[in-house]
Amino acid sequence: MDLDLDLKSFFDKVDHDKLMHLISQQVADKGLLQLIRRYLQSDMVKGKQRIKRKCGTPQGGPLSPLLSNILLNELDRELEKRGHKFVRYADDCSIFLKSKRSAERVLHSMPRFLEDKLLLEVNQKKTTICRPVHYNLLGHGYVASYKKGDKGKYRLCISKSSWKRLKEKIKVITRKTSPIPFEERLKKLNYLMRGWLNYFRYATGQEKLRYLDAWIRCRLRYCI
Secondary structure, eight states: OEEEEETTTTTHHHHHHHHHHHTTTOOOOOHHHHHHHHHHHHOEETTTEEEEEOOOOOOOOOOOOHHHHHHHHHHHHHHTTOOOEEETTTTTTEEEEEHHHHHHHHHHHHHHHHHHHHHOOOTTTEEEEEEEGGEEEEEEEEEOOTTTTTTEEEEEEEOHHHHHHHHHHHHHOOTTTTTTHHHHHHHHHHHHHHHHHHTTTTSSSOOOOOOOOHHHHHHHEEET
């Protein structure tokens, strides 16, 4: 089972004192610590008003993802200590358990850890327990393995939304009415597919890729 953990308004709720305490355990430079504190406390602009920031990190700031990982590294350590398998990207976290009962037990205990130790709040409405086939994270999902002897096992796959976004990008490049030289189209397609295939190299989808190849060749014929 997959426990999809959602943190409520994470970037708005990061506690400055807690974060600075964690940073100070690794950074001794007082000047740098003071600069980070000032960054965290920089004013927010709402309409024509400047509002003092008492908690949270500046969204869209280049430093915010790094600071969030410093704080949530404590969550990673706790999950590793408990022996759980998990995937986390920024504030998106999925924990994989063997049974629904195990998932419910973790769902009951993790909010206590996050609220007491990291001063973060779990969004109970958006935190869900689901089967692997309903799991999606960073463009990936799971499908059941139908190999003999693989009952209850799953394979990593490319999500439907990822396929859809890829096809939309290909349509733009291969649109017959676009005034793009044919060689330029090929360069753009190669650039797109090289990056896309490298990103999804661990996921299954050979049948769809063969279909996609034929579909792209068909669209390119009308561009010559």
